[in-house]
Every structure is written in structure tokens, then in C-alpha cells.
Amino acid sequence: xxxxxxxxxxxxxxxxxxxxxxxxxxxxxxxxxxxxxxxxxxxxxxxxxxxxxxxxxxxxxxxxxxxxxxxxxxxxxxxxxxxxxxxxxxxxxxxxxxxxxxxxxxxxxxxxxxxxxxxxxxxxxxxxxxxxxxxxxxxxxxxxxxxxxxxxxxxxxxxxxxxxxxxxxxxxxxxxxxxxxxxxxxxxxx
Numbered sequence: 301x302x303x304x305x306x307x308x309x310x311x312x313x314x315x316x317x318x319x320x321x322x323x324x325x326x327x328x329x330x331x332x333x334x335x336x337x338x339x340x341x342x343x344x345x346x347x348x349x350x351x352x353x354x355x356x357x358x359x360x361x362x363x364x365x366x367x368x369x370x371x372x373x374x375x376x377x378x379x380x381x382x383x384x385x386x387x388x389x390x391x392x393x394x395x396x397x398x399x400x401x402x403x404x405x406x407x408x409x410x411x412x413x414x415x416x417x418x419x420x421x422x423x424x425x426x427x428x429x430x431x432x433x434x435x436x437x438x439x440x441x442x443x444x445x446x447x448x449x450x451x452x453x454x455x456x457x458x459x460x461x462x463x464x465x466x467x468x469x470x471x472x473x474x475x476x477x478x479x480x481x482x483x484x485x486x487x488x489x490x
Contacts, residue, residue, distance in 0.1 A: 345388075366379050
């Protein structure tokens with residue numbers, strides 16, 4: 301498994317147009333409907349990062365890579381024998397490649413409605429998030445550890461978000477990498 305992070309603020313302006321034009325017509329139309337420029341950049345640069353990584357790891361030209369999505373929305377390449385997944389949050393984009401299915405999620409650690417925490421976490425996870433004596437910042441970091449784990453699991457399976465309670469942060473039977481990259485929590489399941 302290989303991973304890479306990019307900050308959308310670090311990409312030269314000309315790169316946006318180049319990689320936007322490599323997207324399928326339907327993906328271009330989807331990007332054009334986004335209201336905010338950062339949303340457009342995250343999507344275009346996410347695909348750009350996947351292209352660059354696939355190109356380096358599969359010895360195929362960037363312009364020759366054809367992206368498709370499964371019936372459940374999981375991305376794949378039509379002409380490169382590699383699995384990949386992309387996630388983005390705020391200014392960061394994360395992409396991971398693997399020989400077998402992979403799911404990734406990245407989230408900026410930020411304030412969150414306590415009802416979201418309650419809806420996402422089972423009892424053991426809630427106990428971990430709200431452990432006595434930890435700071436509010438540590439509580440938020442622990443929540444986003446759990447959130448990114450669950451999102452990455454759903455993306456790994458390719459089912460889309462289902463029931464958050466059905467996954468247990470403390471009981472995963474897959475390989476995983478999780479951690480923090482600056483103010484962001486991330487998880488990769490493979």
C-alpha cells in the first residue's frame with residue numbers, strides 16, 4: 301500500500317485546467333455544478349493525485365488512465381491493474397493505492413455536534429471518546445479517529461455509508477493505517 305497527501309493550495313493554477321480536461325465529460329459537468337472553488341479543486345486534484353500515483357506505480361501515461369465507478373460508486377481504473385481510493389477534507393487530499401481493495405478517509409479535526417458523536421459511536425467507542433480527564437481537543441481527535449475508520453471501512457467495502465453502529469473501531473479484521481497529518485485524522489483500510 302502506498303499513500304500520498306497533497307494540499308490544494310500548493311498546486312499551480314495551470315494544473316487545474318490540465319487535469320480538469322482529462323476528466324470524463326460527466327465528471328466535468330459534476331465539478332462545474334459545485335458552488336465553491338475549493339470543492340472543485342478537491343475533486344480535480346484528487347483525481348490528479350490518483351493519476352500521478354497510478355502513472356508512477358503502473359507505468360502508464362496519465363492521459364491513458366480511464367476512471368470508472370462501480371454501481372455503488374466505488375472508483376476504479378479500467379486499464380490499470382491497481383486499486384485506489386481518494387478522500388479530501390478542507391485543504392487536504394489523500395489517495396492510497398494497493399494491489400487489493402482499499403478505502404481511505406481524511407477529516408479535519410474540528411468541533412462537531414455531540415449528537416453526531418452519539419449517532420456514530422457504540423458504547424465502547426463513546427467511552428473512549430469521552431474518557432475522564434482528557435481535553436476537548438483530545439475528545440475531538442478520538443472521535444475523528446473513529447469517524448475516519450468507519451468511513452474508510454465503508455469505502456473499502458464499496459457499499460457507501462450504511463449503519464455506523466455496525467462497525468466497531470476496536471474490532472477490525474483488515475490491515476489498517478491510521479494517524480494524524482497535521483490537524484487531520486486519517487485512516488486507510490486495505
